[in-house]
Amino acid sequence: MADQHELRDKGLRLTPQRELVLAAVRELGHATPEEVAEKVRQTHPGINLSTVYRNLETLENVGLVQHTHLGHGGATYHAAEELTHLHLVCGVCGSVGDAPIEVAANFVNSLADDYGFKTDVTHFAVYGTCSTCFKPESK
Amino acid sequence: MADQHELRDKGLRLTPQRELVLAAVRELGHATPEEVAEKVRQTHPGINLSTVYRNLETLENVGLVQHTHLGHGGATYHAAEELTHLHLVCGVCGSVGDAPIEVAANFVNSLADDYGFKTDVTHFAVYGTCSTCFKPESK
């Protein structure tokens, strides 16, 4: 773990709470702040929700985690090194699927060429209907 | 306006408040529930925020308006007939640009072919950095 390095470089400290928040994000894959808090409480019951929110923000500034909007409204956090796929959110069943970012390569390039817009495909989910829900349920 | 038709078909009524909410959405283009409420209050000051929220939801069920996630968390509403473009949200300056849905056609097709996922590109914004913010500001 060279996480300390990332933090210290910015004059930040590596506290037990911060380590636990980062570990929780890494372990959970996708997680809302509340889920992270719950996970952290398993090993450090006294941790405050504010602390979780603040650490998530701090870790994001440092670049160790990133947030994504999967729907509803709240943000979902990921470890930065996991962000190699985009999210397919099904509006019917609510499931979240993954797809490699390469699928969007052409799309990203068109946007860059035609609009000068540099897209971060992983930040927002891709909304639609998954194969399971789209197939006419017989009837 | 055949809006009445859409509503009555589902046993719903066309009240003045409902009409105003729909008119406000059409006039504003993109609007948050609060912006809609403010707009409606210009001609009908007594309208309640709950009423705006409920009507937005009702109109969405009927298919006259749709909501999109442009960022932050809250939803933004559009008249259904206006949803012919996708939104390019700049993470730096916060501006919202438009691009025709055709740009995403290939992307949507790949997702459909490879994952059976039927994408609704307009539901979530496309996040990134706009041309203005991306160009190194001289300096």
Add this chain to the structure above:
DNA sequence: GCCTAATTGCGAGTTACTCGCAGGTGTCAC
């Protein structure tokens, strides 16, 4: 070990909605 600034926990405050209820009012039937 000491000192300073970054952090934490806590409680209060804010924002954006959501809900239940009682009275009001479009619509349809006649």
Add this chain to the structure above:
DNA sequence: GTGACACCTGCGAGTAACTCGCAATTAGGC
């Protein structure tokens, strides 16, 4: 035009998800 009913509205209370200020604590450099 009149009546009746179910849909709507306004209102106030309630909730979820954060955010903030502050005093006490503690990581890290020396």
